[in-house]
Amino acid sequence: MGAILAIAKATYRESMRQRVLLVVLLLGFLLIGVSVAFSYLSTGEEFRFIVDFGLTGFIMVGLGLAVILGGFMIPNEIERRIVFTVLTKPVSRAQYLIGKLLGATATIFVVDVLMGLAFIAAYWWKQPQHLIMPVLPLLVLTVFCVFLQTVVLLSTAILLSTFCSSAFTVIATGFIFVVGSIHRYVTSLAERGDNGFQRFLFGLLAKIIPNFQNFDLRTSLINASPVAWRHVAFDVVGYTIVYVALVMAVAWLFFSEREF
Numbered sequence: 001m002g003a004i005l006a007i008a009k010a011t012y013r014e015s016m017r018q019r020v021l022l023v024v025l026l027l028g029f030l031l032i033g034v035s036v037a038f039s040y041l042s043t044g045e046e047f048r049f050i051v052d053f054g055l056t057g058f059i060m061v062g063l064g065l066a067v068i069l070g071g072f073m074i075p076n077e078i079e080r081r082i083v084f085t086v087l088t089k090p091v092s093r094a095q096y097l098i099g100k101l102l103g104a105t106a107t108i109f110v111v112d113v114l115m116g117l118a119f120i121a122a123y124w125w126k127q128p129q130h131l132i133m134p135v136l137p138l139l140v141l142t143v144f145c146v147f148l149q150t151v152v153l154l155s156t157a158i159l160l161s162t163f164c165s166s167a168f169t170v171i172a173t174g175f176i177f178v179v180g181s182i183h184r185y186v187t188s189l190a191e192r193g194d195n196g197f198q199r200f201l202f203g204l205l206a207k208i209i210p211n212f213q214n215f216d217l218r219t220s221l222i223n224a225s226p227v228a229w230r231h232v233a234f235d236v237v238g239y240t241i242v243y244v245a246l247v248m249a250v251a252w253l254f255f256s257e258r259e260f
Helices: 002-016 019-041 046-079 082-087 093-126 135-161 166-181 183-192 196-208 218-223 229-256
Strands: none
Touching: 002 046, 002 093, 019 046, 019 093, 046 082, 046 093, 046 135, 046 166, 046 218, 082 093, 093 135, 093 229, 135 166, 135 218, 135 229, 166 183, 183 196
């Protein structure tokens, strides 16, 4: 456990020093600010606009973090031969991957807390009367779900980076994000495809690509309607734990086969 925490701390410190993360964070703040500014142009739809646009910016920042941290972290250390030094110590490859995941997750958590505070502030600015029970817990839950979605994307990017180039990892992670965001449509095509091959292809995508629509609570937030605890417990939190565990197990299998 000590080795995992040491790698996680080193990864966190290294990640926080990357200027590109600051650029991504500033871009997220800018998108939330724009959502507040332009909400005045949509008469009668100001609140919906700020939730849709602001939350979309939040999610895109998460995608950027997952791609930057998950797609370049391990390949860069292999290229700079840092991984050789780490693995010569009493550190297993599984510990190395878990430490990298935890360190990057901690970085994402810090960025998402800052983004979440900005999003909540923008929400309060437009609808101060809504920032009471039960809307405030729903708002925090929405931000938390975005964080978990980013962690799922991060684990997927780490898996791809263990056997693919950084460029391919970036493209593939973006593709997974897009397909996961329309998961119900993909599932529908798997059930009602025009031919057997189409049903097989979309059925395979529906099974291996995470369902990010479960993490999207914007409809509940706009309508101030409660979210079922079973959905949060099983379809969001439980789903994240199981998916990340499976993905990291596969990542360990690929990483174990690499010659260092």
